[in-house]
Amino acid sequence: MHVYLFTLPVAMAKLKLYYDLMSQPSRAVYxxxxxxxxxxxxxxxxxxxGEHRKPTYTKIxxxxxxxxxxDDGFILTESVAILQYICMKYKLAEHWYPLATPETHARVQEYLNWQHANIRFHGTMLFRILFRLPQETKQPVNKAEAEDCRERNKAVVRHLDQYFLKDKNFLCGREISIADLLAVCELMQLHVVDEVNIVHQNDRVREWFSRVKDRLGSAFDAGHKIVYKVHDLYKSTLKSEIARL
Structure with a gap:
């Protein structure tokens, strides 16, 4: 009599993502x-x-x-680290986070380090000046600060054009990478406050933006559904209300 021993496959624990779609890095990971x-x-x-301050979330x-x-008990913060981890853990296509070619890898790393004090900082500041501060303080928009911040965002777009893109289809090479994904999510923060013309005024960046959006397909719109709603609300109501302060 033969006894056959076997084990049932253990289901892999599903990855958990804690996110808010008004957060640019959250949208990128989502x-x-x-x-x-x-x-x-x-x-x-x-x-x-204020759900991020609740004790249950602070434990995470x-x-x-x-x-x-x-990821099955492995907790990871920071969007850049999360995207890099996902690329390696799930063995995704090399173009997302190039490791095999030192030069391309370095270009992606260059962008990932550059973004924090540039595209992220200035885009977030314009959103804060035009949207968050007037709502929180009930004070009018500081027009001088807003215009200065617009100019800083225009400079960021020029840097994307003249340094990162040049004659390439994507920021760091011929294929899309996590750098492009993070960048478009940051620039979409300008859409909330009806300032996306800062992007559209630059032909090469506008074309790149459209190219990245097409490559991301329906996931792009799924990740920005809240952004679209808040933009519509801002443009139809909030923008005029803030202007009357």
Whole structure:
């Protein structure tokens, strides 16, 4: 009599993503998971309601920020680290986070380091000046600060054009990478406050933006559904209300 021993396959724990789609880095990770068909449990953390400060979330991350992933007990913060981890853990296409070619890898790393004090900082500041501060303080927009910030964002777009893109289809080479994904999510923050013309005025950056959006497909719109709604609300109501302050 033969006895056959076998074990049933153990289901892999689904990746958990803690996110808020008003957060640029959250959108990048959310879109990336969808584009690459990686199953995940989406757990929304509404920053506007202070959910990131609740004790239950603080147990997950002391930083009280989004995005955060929990991959079967492995907790990771910071969008750049999360995207890099996903690329390597799930063995995604090399173009997303190039490792084999030192020069291309270095270009992606260059952008990832450059972005924080440039595209992210200045885009967030314009959003804050035109949207958040007037709502929080009930004070009118500081027009001088807003115009100065617009000029800084225009400079960022010029740098994308003249340094990163030049004659390439994407920021760091011939193929899309996580640098392009992070960049478009940052620039979409300008769309919320009806300032995306800063991007559209530059032909090469406008074409690149459209190219990246096409490559991301339906995941792009899924990740920006809240941005579209807030933009429509801002343009139809909030912009005029803020102007009357």
């Amino acid at each position: 879109i990336f998971l969808k584009v690459n068909n990686i199953p995940f449990e989406a757990i929304q953390i509404a920053i506007r309601n 991350t002391l930083f009280q920020q989004v995005p955060v992933i929990d």
